[in-house]
Amino acid sequence: MLIGHDKIVQFFATAIKNGTLGHAYCLVGSNQVGKRKLVNFLASQILNTPEERLATNPDYYYLERETDEKTGKLKKEISVKQSRSIRERLQNSSWLGGGQIVIIDEAELINDEAANALLKILEEPPKKAAIFLLTIDDQLLLPTIRSRCQTFYLGLVPDAQIAAGLMTMGADQEIADDIAKISWGRPGRAVEMFLDADKRNEYYIETQRLRNLVNAPFHAKLAALEDLFGKKDDDPMQKRDRWKSVLDIWQMQWRNFLLKNQAGEAANNFSTAQIVEIIDRFKIAQKLMGENINPRLLIEETILKF
Incomplete structure (x- = not known):
């Protein structure tokens, strides 16, 4: 079910009805704000296909990072091979006669060579085809790509x-x-x-864990984190996903602290400047979590800030 973003939905509904749909759009917003849900809703309207059956429609092409066969992990970038595959798809006419839809998820991860290949497609857009770029930050895209897209910002x-x-x-x-x-x-x-009730429970557990961590002695912090790191034989990908989720929860709690400080409701003994520094540290930790860095050391270094 699509929740929110009514004005953007109405814009596209009018464009689809009037036959004025453009050839390239960029949807910008934070993770889980609804970019994928919105674009699939639009694709279902454009292609006259139920959302749950889009993957079976030959005129629907969803492009995302591929999985590395050797490591089982997602690759860090969208490759030039993937970008060129878009041109190959769009060189052919619509299979069902209703146009073609291309969705590029995490478009900010397109590498330079792939971006140049995509730019060539945007410079000579095929007829009856619409390309949607989904990104958390449009400033990470090449300016030449941004200039050829109509951009919509999905707010909270x-x-x-x-x-x-x-x-x-x-x-x-x-x-x-x-x-x-x-x-x-x-x-x-x-x-x-x-x-998923477990997701709700995780929020409350990690919120309480953070309260226990703030201003605690470092040895007590380490003890409070022990169960977070799991057993050695636990699935590495699942553990990393959990760590990212926990960091996300903690970061949002510090954002709440910041809002309370700015409203004159001091939530703790940290100044606004200190909270901002802690939030920035969480952003760095989230980014580094995807790199080949020891997650335990990364989290331990982060909690040293508070």
Whole structure:
């Protein structure tokens, strides 16, 4: 179910109805704010195909990072081979006569060679084809690519709208309101927590863990983190995903502390400048978590800040 972003939905509804759809769009927003859900909703309208069947439509092409066969991990970039595959797809006419849709997820991860290949496609756009770039930050795209796309920024969705969406999915009002408050304005996160109670429990557990960590002696912090690192034989990918999720929760809690400080409601004994520095450290940690760096040392270094 699509929650929020009504003005953007209305814009595209009008463009589809009037036959004025452009050839390239860039949807910008934080993770789980609804970029993928929105673009698949639009694709279903354009291709006249139910969302759950888009993957079977030959005129629908979803491009994302590939998995490295040797390591089993996602590759760090979208390759030039993948970009060129778009041209190959679009060289052919629509199979079903309703146009073609190309979606590039995490477009900020397109490497330079791939970006240049994509630029050539945007400079000579095929007829009856629309390319959607999804990104958390359009400033990470080449300026020449940005200039050829119409950009839409997906903002955070109000809690009331998220709660209403969850109730439509079957949640009772109390649960819907509770989830909306801890979804950070991200419908995807709200739906995930509604469908998976473990995700909701993780939020409350990690929020309490953070409270216990703040201003605690370092040896106590290490003890509080022990179960977070799991056993040696636990799946490495699952552990890394959990660490990223935990860092995300902690970072949002520090954002809440910052908002309270700015409102004159001191949540702890940290100054605004100190909280900003801690949030910046979390951003660095999140970025480095995807690199070949020891996650335990990374998290331990981060908690030294508070």
